[in-house]
Amino acid sequence: MLYFRGCTAREKQTEIQDATERLLKLAGVDYHILDDEKCCGSVLLRTGFVKEAQNQIEENTKVLKGEKILTSCAGCYKTLKEDYEGLDVMHISQLLNDLVNDNKINLKKSDMNVTYHDSCHLARHCNVFEEPRNVIESVANLVEMENIRENSLCCGAGGGVKSAYPQIADEMAKSRLSQAKQTKCEILITACPFCKRNLENDELEVLDLTEFLMKYGGVDETE
Amino acid sequence: MKPSELETMRKSFNTVKERSSSIKDIPSIKRLTSRVQEIKKYSFDNKDELFNQALESFKRNDIEVKFAETSDDALHIIDDLLEEYDAKVIAKAKSNTLGEIGLKEHLNINIIETDLGDRILQLKKVDNKPVHPTGPASHLSVSEIAGIVNESLGVDVGPEPKEIMEVVRSDVLKRLESAGVGISGANAIAAEEGSLVMVHNEGNISIVSLKDLHIIVAGIDKIVPSLEDAISVVKLETTFATGNFVTSYMNVISGPSKTADIEKKLLKNMYGAERVVVILLDNGRSEAIEECLYCIGCGNCIVHCPVYNAVGNEFGFNNYLGGRGVAMSKFIEDDETCFNSGLYMCTLCGLCTLNCPLSIPTNEILENMRKLSTDVGFYPKAHGNIMENVRKNNSPY
Structure with a gap:
């Protein structure tokens, strides 16, 4: 399996790459990464640079074709699945769900209350709703926000808004965080590095699904 | 917009959300939704035929119809009509299309908004763009509105909705006494009958339509095959905009006011307009992406x-x-x-x-x-x- 880290988990939210690799090792997944991994082109496609995105797609397709691809990033997942042709791609939340169901990872459930933010790319756009929830519920109590699944509120980062209009992205993150706080959860979980990046704040701990499992799932790496 | 205005707007929006979400998923509204989807698709696919049919039907109904390719064309037609009627004051109903052509910015005469929300924004004078197609002033709190009304009309009302409404109503009616021209948009146009459908809760469109001349400016995308289709469109719009099944008023205008009660001789201008002029506006619509034209404005x-x-x-x-x-x-x-x-x-x-x-x-x-x-x-x-x-x-x- 090829673990396609994505630019955010590879360069900015490296804790996500770290947690993901530790989980893969723990579950005995045979995987490799690319030393010269290239941007999938998602940011270019969403901001209108289609010609430039096409270059990324062509270059990446040469390397990715024929591989079983795993992504951390909901944006990479959508792009590799919908904007590329003929790739076999899955999101980490789907793989984790399989691993949990097949008892490949031993997790311990606590009575911690957590909530989950559906990323637009993963949920509304690609219909991945259940898998991350199943994984979370094997470890903690999931308390849902007012807007969930296909009705989930966008965190504010997508579509190039975070770079072009950071104040709008911040304002939207505040709305989403206020919904999260209303659940009285202890942790807000996402399955998208870019959502995590936008939602991070000083009051409520925000973790990627992989980090959450590593930190609170009771995993034993010495086994 | 100011943070306080955004806060008030979000609160108003939450109220609308609660109301509309409780009825939009019931079986009858779901059927209506798919019916309107078909109507809008059919209307786009047959837009040229329907446009020509609407022209014929309007003529048959003694409604004058003019085509405006651009905003400027529409404004010139309106200028000529207002000059003809020597209009100093005109009564205006809420219309996104009139906003689109910039009517208020263009005219030098006194335009009186008859919709309460629009009138409040008009009195606000600055920074007064609407925030919602049917709830234009949903971002203003009652005390802000009282302040606007007091300052602009030189009155002293408290932050009481009813008091504000009564003051604005009597002021609007007084100003409209001498108005001979009313201007509005239309929510939907029925090609077969040559009818224009307008929905409102305040009764203000009735006032506008009872002036000697009623000018209606509507985009060519408002044309649908029949009156039943037009009613379906405006009902769905109402449901999604307000969470109610119907508005208090649904005006169907299919000609000038007329009577033949004396020896069957046709007389115009009994109570309503003696002249109805429809301006069908293109203004980029014929170049627009099909789905953009499906919008019903809810x-x-x-x-x-x-x-x-x-x-x-x-x-x-x-x-x-x-x-x-x-x-x-x-x-x-x-x-x-x-x-x-x-x-x-x-x-x-x-x-x-x-x-x-x-x-x-x-x-x-x-x-x-x-x-x-x-x-x-x-x-x-x-x-x-x-x-x-x-x-x-x-x-x-």
Whole structure:
């Protein structure tokens, strides 16, 4: 399996790459990464640079074709699945769900209350709703926000808004965080590095699904 | 918009959401929704035939009809009519299309808004763009509104909705005593019957339509095959805009006021308008993307749009608010206007489409428009830098 880290988990939210690799090792997944991994082109496609995105797609397709691809990033997942042709791609939340169901990872459930933010790319756009929830519920109590699944509120980062209009992205993150706080959860979980990046704040701990499992799932790496 | 206005707007939107979400999923409204989807698709596919049929039907009904290719054309037609009637004051109903052509900015005469929300915004004078197609002043609190009314009308009302309404109503009626011309839009046009359907709760459109001359400006996208279709469209609009099945009033105008009660001789202008003039406006619509023209103006997209909830009417074009308004601005105006209206403010999240009764794929439309916009050089500088980073380093960072 090829673990396609994505630019955010590879360069900015490296804790996500770290947690993901530790989980893969723990579950005995045979995987490799690319030393010269290239941007999938998602940011270019969403901001209108289609010609430039096409270059990324062509270059990446040469390397990715024929591989079983795993992504951390909901944006990479959508792009590799919908904007590329003929790739076999899955999101980490789907793989984790399989691993949990097949008892490949031993997790311990606590009575911690957590909530989950559906990323637009993963949920509304690609219909991945259940898998991350199943994984979370094997470890903690999931308390849902007012807007969930296909009705989930966008965190504010997508579509190039975070770079072009950071104040709008911040304002939207505040709305989403206020919904999260209303659940009285202890942790807000996402399955998208870019959502995590936008939602991070000083009051409520925000973790990627992989980090959450590593930190609170009771995993034993010495086994 | 000020933070307090955004806060009030979000509260108003939550009320609308609660009301509309309780009825939009019931079986009869679901059937109505799919019926209107078919109607709008059929109307687009047969737009030329329906346009010609509407022209014929209007003529048969003694409604004068004029075609305006641009805003300027529409304004010239209106100028000529107002000159003919020597109009000093005109009664105006709420209309996004009249906002689109910039009627108020263009005319030097006294235009009186008859819709309470619009009248409040008119009295506010500055920074007075509407925030919702049917609830234009949903961002203003009752005390802010009292302040606006007191300052502009030289009165002293308290922050009491009823008191405010009564003061504004009597002032509007007094000002309209001498008005001989009313102007409005239309919510839907029935081609077969040559009828114009208008929905309202205040009764104000009735006032406008009872003036000697009633001018109606409507986009060519408002034309549907029949009166039943037009009623379906406005009912769905009402449901999604307000959460109610119907408005208090639904005016169907199919000709000037007339009687033949004396020896069967036709007389005009019994109570209502002696003359009805319809201006059918293109203004970029014939170049617009099909799905953009499905819009029935309910505003449910902006009520659910997280960007709109964060920034308000800065995201949108003129009276066309939110992402779909941004898309229309390209056709009504140009690429630069589209950029400035917020082409890149959209996070492409897709909540608008999910909540649109016509499922207009606004995020896809905007994503495609960005390609065309970057081609002609209108894109945020930050995105240009990111593109360069990817090109040089294979990473946006």
